[in-house]
Amino acid sequence: QVQLVQSGAEVRKPGASVKVSCKASGYTLRGYFMHWVRQAPGQGPEWMGWINPNGDAPKYAQKFQGRVTMTRDTSISTAYMELHNLRSDDTAVYYCARDPGTIWRYFDYWGQGALVTVSS
Amino acid sequence: DIQMTQSPSSLSASVGDRVTITCRASQTISSYLNWYQQQPGKAPKLLIYTTSSLHSGVPSRFSGSGSGTDFTLTISGLQPEDFATYYCQQSSSTPWTFGQGTKVEIK
Numbered sequence: 486q487v488q489l490v491q492s493g494a495e496v497r498k499p500g501a502s503v504k505v506s507c508k509a510s511g512y513t514l515r516g517y518f519m520h521w522v523r524q525a526p527g528q529g530p531e532w533m534g535w536i537n538p539n540g541d542a543p544k545y546a547q548k549f550q551g552r553v554t555m556t557r558d559t560s561i562s563t564a565y566m567e568l569h570n571l572r573s574d575d576t577a578v579y580y581c582a583r584d585p586g587t588i589w590r591y592f593d594y595w596g597q598g599a600l601v602t603v604s605s
Numbered sequence: 606d607i608q609m610t611q612s613p614s615s616l617s618a619s620v621g622d623r624v625t626i627t628c629r630a631s632q633t634i635s636s637y638l639n640w641y642q643q644q645p646g647k648a649p650k651l652l653i654y655t656t657s658s659l660h661s662g663v664p665s666r667f668s669g670s671g672s673g674t675d676f677t678l679t680i681s682g683l684q685p686e687d688f689a690t691y692y693c694q695q696s697s698s699t700p701w702t703f704g705q706g707t708k709v710e711i712k
Contacts, residue, residue: 532701590696595648
């Protein structure tokens with residue numbers, strides 16, 4: 486069965502970076518897009534971007550351009566999202582989510598989420 | 606960016622009720638509309654994709670309809686496990702965007 490298991494909660498100071506991992510099982514990373522979505526406390530989800538099946542053409546929401554890096558390591562079936570220059574309003578739960586990437590696009594499986602807290 | 610507006614923001618209903626949630630896009634999105642259910646403290650779960658297709662394992666009491674800019678999620682016969690927050694999401698163009706959510710509470 487498809488599973489996405491994310492790394493644990495992190496606490497960072499403003500200006501620091503954080504790297505969240507997402508280990509996939511039950512399918513191959515190469516066959517699917519992997520997205521990152523975040524959700525601030527009490528808010529709706531917010532799309533951050535994706536890494537394509539080939540892993541060579543990430544696409545980021547303009548809001549995060551220049552501050553986010555999405556990568557993957559197919560040898561260990563793990564995707565990563567690194568966010569730099571953290572601010573207090575980056576405090577959120579960060580989710581990875583799989584997308585079949587066919588003509589129709591959607592998030593069919595989600596990780597359990599990783600809480601990132603940014604506080605001085 | 607395409608704005609997604611859900612209504613209502615919250616509703617109270619009883620077990621067995623028929624519940625309808627609407628989602629309006631700020632521009633046409635064809636059928637690129639998906640619905641998710643989120644329980645407190647959990648990740649969202651896919652219910653409906655491409656407007657009306659039921660995701661594997663989702664009960665048939667959930668259904669979706671619409672096209673263009675106006676979409677609907679219907680729950681026919683609300684069950685105790687359906688009390689949650691529901692989000693619509695468009696995948697017509699980046700950035701993919703979500704509605705603000707509709708919280709379904711017990712009356």
